[in-house]
Amino acid sequence: MATISTALRHFKEPTKDQLTQIYFSIPPAPQTIGAPVNPQDEVEKMDINAVLSLGIAGEEDSYAGKLYIMPPYLAFASLDRKSVRFTIPLCTIRRVERLNARAGIYALSLATWHGVKIIVQLTSLRPTADLFCSLLRDALKVELQRGQMKAVKPFVKTCYSEVIAAAGSTGPTENEREDGSLINERESGSDSDAVYHGGLGLKYKFPGDAKKLREASKVKLWTSYLQTHGRNLTLLRYPQCTRLVQVGLPNRLRGEMWETLSGSIYLRFANPGYYEKLLVENAGTVTTSTEEIEKDLHRSLPEYAGYQHEDGINSLRRVLQAYSFKNPELGYCQAMNILAAAILIYMSEEQAFWLLEVLCDRLLPGYYAPSMHGTLLDQRVFESLVQRCLPMIHDHFQEVDVQLSVASLPWFLSLFINSMPMVFAFRIVDCFFCMGPKVLFQVGFKAILKINGEKLLKIQDDGGFLNLMREYFSNLGESAHPDSSDTRARAITRFQELLLVSFREFSVITDEMIQSERRKYRGEIIHSIESFSRRSAVRNLKTLGRFTKEQAGLIYDALYRAMCMAPPPPAAPPPPTLVNSGDGGAERIETRIGLKTFKIFLSEIATWARDEKIVMNGFQQRIDRDVAEHEFIDRLFYFWDTSCRGALSLQDLVLGLDGVMFNDLMENIEWFFNIHDKNKDGFLTKDEVLTLSETFLFIFRFEVGDAYLGAVSRFMTNAFEYGDTLLPERGESGPNGEPLSPQTISPNQPYLNLATFRMVVLADEVLESFYETDLSASFKLELMPDLDLPALPANGLLGDIWSTIATDTNKKMFHAFTDEIGKTIGKHQVIHRPSIGRYTTLEEPKARESLVTPAMRHSTSKSSLRESSSTSPTLGSSSTTTLASAKSTSSTTLLPSDTGNTSTSTSETSLLSTSTSIGSSGGPHSPPPPPASSISPSTSPSVPRIVQVANAALMERTPFAIDDAKDDEDESEDDFDDADEDLDDDDQVMDEVDAFLEAHDSGLTDADRQVAKDLLRAEPVK
Amino acid sequence: MADTAAGSVDKSVQVKLVLLGEAAVGKSSVVSRFVSNEFQPNKEPTIGAAFLTQKCRLEDRVLRYEIWDTAGQERFHSLAPMYYRNAQAAVVVYDVTKASSLEKAKSWVKELQRQANPNIVIALAGNKIDLVQLSGSSSTGQTASESEDEADDATATPGETTTSGVDPESLRQVPREEAQAYATEAGLLFFETSAKTGEGIVEIFTEIAKKIPIEHILAAARGTGRPGAAGGRAGASGQESSVNLDGDANKPKDACNC
Secondary structure, three states, rough: EEEEEEEHOOOOOHHHHHHHHHHOOOHHHHHHHOOOOOOHOOOEEEEEEEEEEOOOOOOOEEEEEEEEOOOOOEEEEOOOOOOOOEEEEEEHEEEEEEOOOOOOOEEEEEEEEOEEEEEEEEOOHHHHHHHHHHHHHHHHHHHHOHHHHHHHHHHOOOOOOHHHHOOOOOOOOEEEEEOEEEOOOOHHHHOOOOOOOOOOHHHHHOOOOOOEEEEEHHHHHHHHHHHOOOOOOOOOEEEHHHHHHHHHHOOHHHHHHHHHHOEEEHHHOOOOHHHHHHHHOOOOOOOOOOOOOOOOHHHHHOHHHHHHHHHHHHHHHHHHHHHHHHHHOOOOOOOOHHHEEEOOOOOHHHHHHHHHHHHHHHOOOOOOOOOOOOHHHHHHHHHHHHHHHHHHHHHHHHHOOOOHHOOOHHHHHHOOOOOOOOHHHHHHHHHHHHHHOOOHHHHHHHHHHOOOHHHEEEEOOOHHHHHHHHHHHHOOOOEEOOOOOHHHHOEEHHHHHHHHHHHOOOOOOOOHHHHHHHHHHHHHHHHHHHHHHHHHHHOOOOOOOOHHHHHHHHHEEEEEEEEOOOOOOOOOOOOOOOOOOOOOOOOOOOOOHHHHHHHHHHHHHHHHHEEEEEEEEOOOOOEEEEEEOHHHHHHHHHHHHOOOOOOOOOHHHHHHHHHHHOOOHHHHHHHHHHHOOOOOOOOEHHHHHHHHEEEEEEHHHOOOOOOOHHHHHHHHHHHHHHHHOOOHHHHHHOOOOOOHHHHOOOOOOEEEEHHHHHHHHHHOOHHHHHHHHHHHEEEEEOOOOOOOOOOOOOOOOHHHHHHHHOHHHHHHHHHHHHHHHHOOOOOOOEEEEOOOOOOOOOOHHHHHHHOHHHHHHHHHHHHHHHHHHOOOOOOOOOOHHHHHHHHHHHHHHHHHHHHHHOOOHOOOOOOHHHHHHHHHOOOOOOOOOOHHOOOOOHHHOOHHHHHHHHHHHHHOOOOOHHHHHHOOOOOOOOOOOOOOOHHOOOHHHHHHHHHHHOOOOOOOOHHHHHHHHHHHEEEOOO | OEOOOOOOHEEEEEEEEEOOOOOOOOHHHHHHHHOOOOOOOOOOOOEEEEEEEEEEEEEEEEEEEEOOOOOOOOHHHHHHHHOOOOOOOOEEEEEOHHHHHHHHHHHHHHHHHHHHHOOOOEEEEEEOOHHHHHOOOOOOOOHHHHHHHHHHHOOHHHHHHHOOOOOOOHHHOOOOHHHHHHHHHHHOEEEEOOOOOOHHHHHHHHHHHOOOOOHHHHHHHHHHOOOHHHHHHHHHHHHHHHHHHHEEEOOEEEOOOO
């Protein structure tokens, strides 16, 4: 763990806009790498209430929902957000007409590339509808200009669904096996029609028994769905679509449906040729990731035939490498190889690449990141959901000290692919891409439940738990009701039951719930990751010097804060050296900071490396802290860079500080001397003496009075005096008290040695005390309040409001604002805080004198240190800490007389007064506080319900759902009774499909429905 | 040695053992060689951790190893504490053909010594020695041929290369002496192993078994009466076994009749 990352600090909750985009799987704007984005082309986004009907009478219900225009996409979601939705690129819309309907009804007819007609009735007010239409028109125009319309045809050809829909064939064609793989690979290569993308399965067969999987029936159902509801880019997702997915996708169509359902198809569409280009540009590049990938290539689904051949391995290598080039920060994480290997069975490399992108970026955010924070977070969320829904099991696990994640972590990381037989895992993956990450939670839940409380409540340790789960997963193919007299019931496998019950009973686990749980635990997880890496960074130090572990931890904290503010370039492996380092092995990658970050780091530790101004303006007193710039700091940087890399590691910093913080008088003098002795010959040149004096002036720059100034000037006089005296060849010229003229001694000549320097220093009381104690003491390992770094996402409501108000810019604006007022009323006052602050003897205005004496500062720092150790390592992350320490600061350092203001405003901390003033002045930057209900109601009302459901399920076996569902809807079976032979199969598929039937609320009244129906017959307006 | 002693369940002492080490050094292979005496060349990387058990008879005692085989990739590191907490033994594996893997092993040892159970028994295993041995000498008499190899190393290497194409010993990046010296210094058991040939595998677990303070574990299990307390993860049958062993403790010679 030699690398330190601050990436987690910069996490931002997605905005509402982004959430909508995510929901519709619309690629974020910067993702359109291929096409240059012209700001003028940007068309506004808008959403509008609408009723959607499919242009074929009787085929589907009409649904009320929201229509979104998010150029270059048009999207729709029904009110319940799950029954009906679509996301279609604008360039696939071939025709838009306004329909001539009843008065007061505003309806559009859209024809897509695939000849599917959609009717949307805009139910908002007339002006809103007009605005929407004009936006739509503009956006379509832009797409036309970009030439995107032409891109559709070649792209669509790469999709297998076109072949299916065109042929309309049911059985396998001559060149296909029953499972959909090709009988003769070469033939398809030469076949000009077969340009569609496909995976290794085409050549090496698909896993599972095609007959058992009822491929033919599934293909038939999909064919008819795709013909009427559009496909690939223009797919409309009606309830039937989701149900067909839940039954399991047919092999041949699986890859394409995955990319359509997950939305990775839009990325592939928007970035043609990107994948190949990426590979070409990075050909031959070797990184840590490529090395790690190499290790795992032969260890990814090794039992699958395709990965026993070079072409399978090569595909896998290219896809994983391409992703690591695309996202070097993430690189490669084990488990990605398993995912990639799995999806490559069904999709082409390019398809797999983009799907991987969507997986890592959107569907499983942070799962594979170097810190794996997403994985840890979701494990925590899972645990908390178990605690809420299955308290009995949770309590038992607590009691026997079993951690849920020992079993569930691999489920989430590899989407169950190596936890259960592949055929079943793929069906979960189908649902995952269709319905999102909540599927993992639902299935995980069900899996746990299914083991049935009784068994789980008997386990005594992790091992027992794992064995139980393993046994359950390996028997998924067996009948769920082997003893049932009903043949149908006997035919139901445990897996079918698992899936069904997962979705039925745990449909209460929604994306929103997961989101809000994630919000709740994110801070905790980040904190534990940070403290883990802090611990291991300190542990991995080769030496702590004279520091204790705690002090080294504080150095780490300062480094971490500095890195938050000025992130160093990503850690890179050290340049190859000819000489092998002493420890015999290749060196590990280490985080090193450059000069810029170092300056901030030092300003955290050394009092003289920061400019602190105490600003009082009648409203508030605050400390403005800036990083100081001086040659001395640069010098120190290079002085500590003992391995001459131009960058410092944590170890360098620890050793560097060790070299000064424990020094006594003599050691300090020597240390100071050495820093200024550039060529290390034991002599300072005359120039170096001058530089050294400048360093003094820099360090003493804010000292009150002229004691220090006097000391420096005495030092210079004495130094030159002694220096001249001791010059061997000029010794006889006699000490005349005047520095010799520069011409006589070359500036580079050795001039002052250490002994002389020491003598000169010790001649002065002020300098002596500086070296005796003050220099070492000016380095302080403590936490400073009032840090401007992105705070940890705070828990709860207060944190949310706080983080929205207390942004950097707001704070700055507020400061500037109050400063201005302070100036006008004559209360503005700025005082530099001294770095040493020992000699304040000379007469100065009273106000300054009483500012910060060392003793007072000491007490402040102590208190802040104490607090910090008891709460979090970084101050400013929790508002109470800041408040308390800031209060103590103000109580010790405030001058009651200086502002004459009421005590309330002065005793407030600067931070607090910021927020209160902003709030009271009703500034434009303070958003209305989100209703207190925003977090709790989304989760809490459902809790009792989940618990109820869960407990019910726990206590009694649920009757199998097909039995109930059978009567719900039988008419759809009628469509498929043509082929006698397939009838039974089709029946079974349909049974399964029906089992997934849920109540879909179209959100319409009968009258509305009638209107929608009428629209199907309406004529376009001229 | 490795023996599933049926019927002796009650008498077994449970030992939690964790495997750590860099990715692809062969942790899972070591375990599967020990547990099922199998070797599978292309094993899928472990995600999170795998869990296996194996019984082991040592003199008059039966040990039941509960083995946690962890993921090796650096980013899984932060999960490791979940698996090594309360472990009584650890096997830290490195790859003799990869110098960096020993460095990683050292850092694991350091972490274990500071963060894990204070009485943890740690073994260091340099795996894949089959790669640095002459082919044909791998199945039998490894110890002899190995020491020969090493004796030859300094002198006869140039001559050897002509016969077998590439001298396997040249693949070795971690000299046995270096690792041995480190292990001695850090107080670890040390072995060079090959999961492929089986060499040295059983020895690791036997030596660990000898070194484990079994009485301590039993006492802890007895003392708390509840598995899960510090060092007392005697596990499922903890209570039963403690009762039985209690009785046996007086005349240990009779304890094992199997």
